[in-house]
Amino acid sequence: MVIKGKKIKKTLRIYPVYHLPCLTVRLLSLGTFLQQGLCIYGNTTRISLLANSKIEVLQCIPHKQGDTIYCLHGTSACLQSIHSVFIEDYKTMHRRLGHLSKDILSHSRDKTMGFPKGISFPKADPICPGCAKGKMPSKSFPTSESCATKPFKKIHSDLKSFSVVSYHKHKYYSALKNQSSVLNFLIVLAIPHEPERVRTCN
Numbered sequence: 442m443v444i445k446g447k448k449i450k451k452t453l454r455i456y457p458v459y460h461l462p463c464l465t466v467r468l469l470s471l472g473t474f475l476q477q478g479l480c481i482y483g484n485t486t487r488i489s490l491l492a493n494s495k496i497e498v499l500q501c502i503p504h505k506q507g508d509t510i511y512c513l514h515g516t517s518a519c520l521q522s523i524h525s526v527f528i529e530d531y532k533t534m535h536r537r538l539g540h541l542s543k544d545i546l547s548h549s550r551d552k553t554m555g556f557p558k559g560i561s562f563p564k565a566d567p568i569c570p571g572c573a574k575g576k577m578p579s580k581s582f583p584t585s586e587s588c589a590t591k592p593f594k595k596i597h598s599d600l601k602s603f604s605v606v607s608y609h610k611h612k613y614y615s616a617l618k619n620q621s622s623v624l625n626f627l628i629v630l631a632i633p634h635e636p637e638r639v640r641t642c643n
């Protein structure tokens with residue numbers, strides 16, 4: 442944009458952006474900008490959108506001289522400039538890194554390269570809708586009318602963890618239930634994936 446005769450480059454985040462099929466240009470809605478709190482000033486040479494009634498954030502100029510269509514000239518932001526638009530916070534990093542716990546996230550901050558600086562970690566664990574949904578129990582399976590006719594024809598299994606590691610360093614157990622009888626098996630494991638051990642026990 443041109444301010445007091447000087448060309449100035451600014452990086453902006455425009456939100457929301459809708460997709461219009463077959464449209465080759467991007468349409469901007471003045472009404473949306475006004476609803477978001479920007480003010481408008483315009484004359485024949487330009488339409489300016491102002492934040493706090495004084496800071497010019499957008500400048501549209503006529504498409505051609507004397508044209509009534511005003512255009513905003515800009516390019517898509519590159520990765521470096523995006524850093525100046527988004528301010529990473531704890532919530533953003535938690536969501537973007539696959540909903541990591543606060544402990545692991547703090548280790549990532551100390552042990553990884555390029556982790557954003559200046560992120561403050563909240564003292565209490567903030568409620569995250571994604572994490573809450575992920576921990577919700579799924580809907581129960583419908584009851585089955587059929588039953589295995591022979592032992593070991595159908596086995597139900599589940600892997601669970603002990604709240605405390607055992608004397609022999611077992612932290613997990615695999616519960617196996619034989620459907621055709623009342624026999625259940627429990628195999629203790631040191632690591633969650635010891636399939637060979639489970640298979641041998643079978």
Ligand SMILES: [Zn+2]
Pocket residue numbers: 535536540541569570571572573
């Ligand atoms: Zn989460």
